[in-house]
Amino acid sequence: xxxxxxxxxxLILASSASARATWQRFGNQIVWAADFYDAxxxxxxxxxxxxxxxxxxxxxxxxxxxxxxxxxxxxQDSDRxxxxxxxxxxxxxxxxxxWDTISVPLFHPSLIGVIPSGLFYYSDSxxxxxxxxVTASKPTGIPVSDPPGVIDYLTxxxxxxxxANSIYRSTTGxxxxxxxxxxxxxxxxxYCQSIYSDRMH
Numbered sequence: 001x002x003x004x005x006x007x008x009x010x011l012i013l014a015s016s017a018s019a020r021a022t023w024q025r026f027g028n029q030i031v032w033a034a035d036f037y038d039a040x041x042x043x044x045x046x047x048x049x050x051x052x053x054x055x056x057x058x059x060x061x062x063x064x065x066x067x068x069x070x071x072x073x074x075x076q077d078s079d080r081x082x083x084x085x086x087x088x089x090x091x092x093x094x095x096x097x098x099w100d101t102i103s104v105p106l107f108h109p110s111l112i113g114v115i116p117s118g119l120f121y122y123s124d125s126x127x128x129x130x131x132x133x134v135t136a137s138k139p140t141g142i143p144v145s146d147p148p149g150v151i152d153y154l155t156x157x158x159x160x161x162x163x164a165n166s167i168y169r170s171t172t173g174x175x176x177x178x179x180x181x182x183x184x185x186x187x188x189x190x191y192c193q194s195i196y197s198d199r200m201h
């Protein structure tokens with residue numbers, strides 16, 4: 001999934017006891033990418049591509065956690081996240097504080113999506129999955145000619161992927177995929193980059 005600079009200032013959603021929400025401006029820098037863990041915490045990359053240090057936000061507090069630059073960021077859980085920077089992918093562990101370069105072979109990598117057990121990413125026009133950054137496997141069922149821009153999950157076993165033309169579903173935790181819908185019109189001219197799976201209902 002290639003990030004886009006579409007947000008000019010980060011807005012934080014703050015929930016109150018009455019379940020009403022308010023939005024608060026949180027800085028005036030360009031946001032290159034952001035991912036939320038919950039309504040009050042997450043990770044954000046400020047700046048431009050190739051010049052985006054990583055910050056953790058908790059409520060209204062920003063804390064720098066990586067002085068280097070990242071291009072993409074995806075939160076897996078409260079302990080782990082994944083980030084890309086050029087030809088490198090990082091596994092971010094210990095409550096997003098320790099950054100390790102993963103050791104699987106990479107060529108022009110791009111993050112696609114995270115599930116409870118790990119990360120889907122592109123490398124050399126192929127989709128891979130890694131749970132630890134040390135070993136990687138290739139899922140089956142999605143053709144190279146129709147790559148998904150994003151993957152999300154309903155359960156650890158049931159996953160959804162969306163490409164520019166199709167929707168794919170996996171019932172095997174992402175090891176194999178089946179095309180369930182094709183001919184998407186709204187995505188035919190753009191690279192679909194967002195999907196939301198409602199895991200609460």
